Amino acid sequence: GAVAGAGVTGIGAASAVGLNEAFGAAEDPTADHSDAARHGLQVEPFHGARQAGVATLPQAFSAFIALNLNQGASKDSLRRMLRVLSDDAAALTQGRAPLWDQEPWLAENPSRLTVTFGFGPKAMALIDAARAPEWLKPLPAFDIDQLQDRWNQGDLLLQLCCDDKLTLAHAQRVLLKDSRSFAKVRWIQDGFRNTVGATPAGQTMRNLFGQVDGTVDPYPGEEDHEKVVYGRDGFEPWIEDGTSLVLRRIHMNLDTWDEADTPAREDSVGRKLADGAPLTGSQEHDEPDFEAKGPLGFPVIASYSHIRRSRTDNPDEKIFRRVYNYDLPVADASGMSRSGDISGGVSNTGLIFASYQSDPIQQFVPIQKKLDDMDMLNTWTVPIGSAVFAIPPGCEEGGFIGDGLF
């Protein structure tokens, strides 16, 4: 059917379709305005064995915030900081404003807000150096990397995800106000996916290359999710119910991507753009056939394609991807890029590639190494930031994130 209210602009239409007086916009008369239907009231749990924000169905917006701890930071000051921030997060995620919040109304629509804490090397060294996982250090250098230090590492991560950008902005402000005597912002990476209701439920996200992105991933509930993310029956987790985050900021050059035609684009990944089906199949979730040959005897899915290169048969080398798009302002009239990112023409775009796994060195690095050696997609993508964080377990009511480590 037609978009409800589309084209209805006159006052005369008010009685027919209902009128939002403040804005003069037409409303869908069949819309359900009950609290039960209000997406903004949906909450994700904060307390529990594991932190939310990893297995959580990805929310529409994200802010990955890296903090640098102040020079004089100590184990004790870090504990106080985590106590305060955990209390803030426990309230905000449940739609409650912390007591002193000067804009408490902005907490009223939690919209599935999650706040996930991660520890960088310095935070772990302060908390308990003996329990710092061995992998908590910069990843090995890759040839494709063009890392800019301003997007690298950080001492403490706050990963905020939320279906409402205004709620997210307020939560970010509260958490940063409360961390200001302990730490300074190193970087903030804002990301987005489709807004709630924009796409059919359950549809795999697309990235800004237009690709269906996230088809083959050990999703929560799938057999290998537990093992990949939490390291059960296989390799030792660094801590029970904790995991790791590898955060790669990857520039996507839309300007040169524009120059590639559809066959070249599909060849580079090994999947069709229209529906994400493998080049050897007809539906997104069809199993790719890497043996199939075309009329000239070449593999249908090229050996240099992204899915061929990133695919592994080793169950110990799998990762869980939960990625977000980024899209920043481009060059201003003076020709200067406002953000200083690699900026080609009319786009400053990429992926906030968030990868969760029990052990980055055993799981993420072998895949990245293979992609570094050969991956046609590298023609258009450049890693420009890299960070690794230990994600501690969740906390119970009254506790704080990381309390089991102090």
Ligand code: HEM
């Ligand atoms: C699959 C895009 C970077 C690992 C895919 C697919 C696309 C894609 C379109 C196919 C659909 C799917 O299964 O999700 C991109 C883009 C990247 C990027 C645009 C950079 C901007 C990476 C990186 C890694 C990675 C850095 C890991 C180091 C994977 C894996 C798969 C995959 C493991 C699934 C392979 C399989 O079928 O088994 N990616 N990717 N990707 N990608 Fe990437």
